Amino acid sequence: xxxxxRPQGAPxxxxxxxxxxxxxxxxxxSPKKKRVNESVRTWRTTDRIGYGMMWAxxxxxxxxxxxxxxxxxxxxxxxxxPDLIFTHPTPEVDQSKSGGFLDPLIxxxxxxLIGITVATPIAVGAATWIVEYGRPTWxxxxxxxxxxxIAGTPDIVIALxxxxxxxxGIFGWMSFTAAGGAVFGRSFLTAGAMMSLIALPMVFAATRxxxxxxxxxxxxxxxxxxxTKAATIRRVLLPSxxxxxxxxxxxGMGRIAGDTAIIVVLLGASLTLDPQGNVPxxxxxxxxxxxxxxxxxxxxxxxxxxxPQKAYAAAFVLLLIVLALNFAVDLIARSxxxxxxxxxxxxxx
Amino acid sequence: MLDxxxxxxxxxxxxxxxxxxxxxxxxxxxxxxxxxxxxxxxSFSHNGLSWFSxxxxxxxxxxxMVNSGPNPGTADYQLGAWPLIYATLLTTxxxxxxxxIFSLFSAIFIVEFAPEPIRRLIVPIVRxxxxxxxxxxxxxxxxxxxxxxxxxxISAQQKSSVQFVIPLSGTGLLVASLVxxxxxxxxxxxxxxxGLHSIPRAWKEGALxxxxxxxxxxxxxxxxxxxxxxxxxxxxxxARALGEAIMISMVAGSKGFSPNPLDGVTFLFxxxxxxxxxxxxxxxxxxxxxxxxxLYAMALVLLVGAFFLSxxxxxxxxxxxxxxxxx
Numbered sequence: 001x002x003x004x005x006r007p008q009g010a011p012x013x014x015x016x017x018x019x020x021x022x023x024x025x026x027x028x029x030s031p032k033k034k035r036v037n038e039s040v041r042t043w044r045t046t047d048r049i050g051y052g053m054m055w056a057x058x059x060x061x062x063x064x065x066x067x068x069x070x071x072x073x074x075x076x077x078x079x080x081x082p083d084l085i086f087t088h089p090t091p092e093v094d095q096s097k098s099g100g101f102l103d104p105l106i107x108x109x110x111x112x113l114i115g116i117t118v119a120t121p122i123a124v125g126a127a128t129w130i131v132e133y134g135r136p137t138w139x140x141x142x143x144x145x146x147x148x149x150i151a152g153t154p155d156i157v158i159a160l161x162x163x164x165x166x167x168x169g170i171f172g173w174m175s176f177t178a179a180g181g182a183v184f185g186r187s188f189l190t191a192g193a194m195m196s197l198i199a200l201p202m203v204f205a206a207t208r209x210x211x212x213x214x215x216x217x218x219x220x221x222x223x224x225x226x227x228t229k230a231a232t233i234r235r236v237l238l239p240s241x242x243x244x245x246x247x248x249x250x251x252g253m254g255r256i257a258g259d260t261a262i263i264v265v266l267l268g269a270s271l272t273l274d275p276q277g278n279v280p281x282x283x284x285x286x287x288x289x290x291x292x293x294x295x296x297x298x299x300x301x302x303x304x305x306x307x308p309q310k311a312y313a314a315a316f317v318l319l320l321i322v323l324a325l326n327f328a329v330d331l332i333a334r335s336x337x338x339x340x341x342x343x344x345x346x347x348x349x
Numbered sequence: 350m351l352d353x354x355x356x357x358x359x360x361x362x363x364x365x366x367x368x369x370x371x372x373x374x375x376x377x378x379x380x381x382x383x384x385x386x387x388x389x390x391x392s393f394s395h396n397g398l399s400w401f402s403x404x405x406x407x408x409x410x411x412x413x414m415v416n417s418g419p420n421p422g423t424a425d426y427q428l429g430a431w432p433l434i435y436a437t438l439l440t441t442x443x444x445x446x447x448x449x450i451f452s453l454f455s456a457i458f459i460v461e462f463a464p465e466p467i468r469r470l471i472v473p474i475v476r477x478x479x480x481x482x483x484x485x486x487x488x489x490x491x492x493x494x495x496x497x498x499x500x501x502x503i504s505a506q507q508k509s510s511v512q513f514v515i516p517l518s519g520t521g522l523l524v525a526s527l528v529x530x531x532x533x534x535x536x537x538x539x540x541x542x543x544g545l546h547s548i549p550r551a552w553k554e555g556a557l558x559x560x561x562x563x564x565x566x567x568x569x570x571x572x573x574x575x576x577x578x579x580x581x582x583x584x585x586x587x588a589r590a591l592g593e594a595i596m597i598s599m600v601a602g603s604k605g606f607s608p609n610p611l612d613g614v615t616f617l618f619x620x621x622x623x624x625x626x627x628x629x630x631x632x633x634x635x636x637x638x639x640x641x642x643x644l645y646a647m648a649l650v651l652l653v654g655a656f657f658l659s660x661x662x663x664x665x666x667x668x669x670x671x672x673x674x675x676x
Contacts, residue, residue: 047564050454051462054564057454058463058471061538064531065474068481068489125370133364143371145663146378152585152659153381153652154592156625160648161381163635164388197377230363258482260595261625265632293484293595300488302599308492315485326480 076316079309104295114192123203131211151201159265162194191266199252206248210241254325260293269294292318388645395426404429407605414639421639436621443526452537479535487599495519520602523617533586544578581665588658598626
């Protein structure tokens with residue numbers, strides 16, 4: 001009786017697996033690419049369909065983006081003349097005489113500045129309160145959801161709300177008041193105040209994100225030096241989230257500059273700036289006007305002007321402004337982004 | 350008084366001031382709902398639930414309101430807003446449906462499969478698409494897409510088949526839905542990418558270790574686990590689509606018309622006008638009381654719709670919290 005060299009039933013050793021050859025041995029082909037091609041061919045049909053659709057979607061997305069940008073750049077450079085930017089618009093049927101869009105350009109700058117000036121303190125204050133105080137908790141949670149609701153409210157609803165709000169008598173100083181006491185409600189001040197609601201969620205989200213990422217020991221070190229909480233917020237926390245606030249503000253400004261509905265309803269969307277009253281400076285703010293967005297809207301075939309070439313030129317300038325603001329976001333917040341698609345960066349919340 | 354202001358701020362005062370700023374947000378929301386609802390009330394009270402139904406030509410009703418003078422009677426308030434609501438549902442529905450498919454595949458591509466050079470290109474593109482103002486989308490839609498659809502896609506036979514009901518010119522449901530899809534895609538992609546990133550990598554690696562291929566691991570593990578984020582993104586983007594006014598008013602043909610699905614393909618080319626577009630187009634005549642009430646009523650419908658979509662997005666996101674990663 002011979003002693004079996006191996007006990008019965010023990011698993012026989014598997015034949016050696018055909019190991020993939022090490023990538024280096026494959027005649028200069030990139031190892032990763034080789035592996036993908038091989039495996040996709042062996043996949044099930046459904047998987048291959050999904051994989052193909054994914055590539056199609058990604059490439060289509062690239063094509064749409066590049067297409068829009070190239071088209072607008074082509075049309076913009078074709079029709080944009082320096083004198084368009086520096087001449088006042090005039091209502092003329094003959095397009096060679098209707099001037100440029102200096103006034104809408106000033107309007108865009110004004111409305112953006114007013115909007116962000118109103119939005120930033122409120123948003124930063126609210127974010128600071130939520131992160132640093134946040135008691136009672138239910139109130140903090142309510143305010144958080146409130147800002148989400150504002151972010152989701154259509155701009156046209158905000159515009160109509162602004163119209164009824166600023167037609168109340170106590171806001172008469174912000175816009176033109178007729179002889180009978182009826183408040184007009186449309187002016188740069190009122191439109192800018194409502195525009196702040198568009199920018200507010202973005203500044204809020206960016207500030208809150210920044211404050212939450214400050215480690216607790218920074219605050220504790222400040223307290224240990226005898227600083228009060230208020231002093232800590234002012235001297236330590238807010239300076240260190242300056243970049244976040246600027247990011248949010250730049251995004252918010254881009255959103256304000258690109259908004260049309262509030263301009264059409266609350267600013268009158270007129271061609272030129274129409275100052276009201278006789279106080280220099282304030283008269284422009286109290287008056288109605290237009291911005292680049294309303295200029296494009298009115299000069300498109302859907303509006304009264306119908307001058308597509310000027311619409312293209314103005315849209316190109318508008319696009320440049322918005323892209324510059326987004327570029328600023330990248331410059332300010334170069335670090336810290338994992339994907340570059342953080343929702344706070346898209347203003348999507 | 351001035352001396353007190355110059356003192357260093359106490360914690361309590363700072364807390365109260367910041368808290369007041371934060372609460373002003375709630376005050377704004379309360380005021381918004383209250384003001385819009387009060388202004389909208391006459392329209393609802395004169396129409397009752399038939400406000401939401403279809404009765405007669407909505408364009409004629411709105412025109413009558415403009416001309417009804419300062420003291421309109423019940424007859425002047427008559428409005429059946431169904432064509433506008435129907436148009437809103439159609440554009441929003443189409444855009445959300447196609448946007449969801451498109452953005453889901455794009456997000457998987459960005460997160461997992463895109464080669465590095467393409468990823469470096471596609472991320473700025475998504476942000477570009479999110480940043481483009483709606484009026485620029487509208488301009489491209491009305492000057493490029495609508496003429497193309499009107500001249501090359503709609504056949505003469507289709508035009509003549511409905512010419513006694515509605516003239517077809519290219520602007521309409523199809524162009525509006527297409528442009529709207531492109532507009533809401535970036536938000537969906539961003540939220541989906543966020544959600545896919547928040548799923549622990551080990552889960553997918555476990556699936557890979559079991560021998561499934563990379564697509565199947567992604568599709569059956571990561572995408573399935575990130576479903577709440579995907580749905581939340583879709584719902585949030587739906588809210589955007591619901592409130593889009595300017596672009597739709599430029600490319601949708603601006604007719605209070607209900608496209609008839611029985612028309613076959615022609616259905617897609619028929620002009621429409623959504624609630625938001627109606628508000629922005631008729632805002633000039635907001636001083637006529639009947640018109641004012643009707644416009645605020647439409648705004649209230651949009652506001653309530655957006656509110657429930659925000660709520661829906663929040664509810665949809667809840668299951669993600671249990672993974673213990675960032676929400």
